Amino acid sequence: MKSGNKKKMDVKRPKCPRCGVDMHVHQYLPETKAVIDIVEGHPKYIRYRPVRFMCPKCFKTLVVHPDDIIPRIKISEKVLNWAFKEVERRSLVKVCEEIGIAPTTLIRYIERRGVKVKRRRHHYTRRRKIT
Numbered sequence: 001m002k003s004g005n006k007k008k009m010d011v012k013r014p015k016c017p018r019c020g021v022d023m024h025v026h027q028y029l030p031e032t033k034a035v036i037d038i039v040e041g042h043p044k045y046i047r048y049r050p051v052r053f054m055c056p057k058c059f060k061t062l063v064v065h066p067d068d069i070i071p072r073i074k075i076s077e078k079v080l081n082w083a084f085k086e087v088e089r090r091s092l093v094k095v096c097e098e099i100g101i102a103p104t105t106l107i108r109y110i111e112r113r114g115v116k117v118k119r120r121r122h123h124y125t126r127r128r129k130i131t
């Protein structure tokens with residue numbers, strides 16, 4: 001099932017972090033796709049072209065991705081939070097496969113955000129209440 005969205009994403013024109021002036025569109029980078037949402041357990045992709053902006057004063061460049069897409073891992077904040085929740089109850093490797101990121105990458109984000117990953121439940125020894 002395909003669920004692509006080829007529309008150009010609206011990106012906000014950034015201000016130069018050095019000069020504070022509005023940056024200009026410099027170039028559109030090749031189309032890429034990212035997981036923007038999880039719908040009924042399936043990843044929903046968007047296709048877009050990241051935009052490289054340039055400062056007219058100091059010529060600094062900056063690449064902007066739409067909305068809350070995390071550039072390095074090409075998933076949205078929302079999907080990352082979904083993954084944090086999913087790994088609490090099922091295999092981390094499977095979750096990563098679904099959203100197309102490396103398990104080590106997800107673990108790095110998990111550690112950085114201080115999310116706790118639960119170990120498998122059947123390793124617990126349950127205490128029985130004696131009545």
Ligand SMILES: [Zn+2]
Nearest residue numbers: 016019055058
């Ligand atoms: Zn500048």
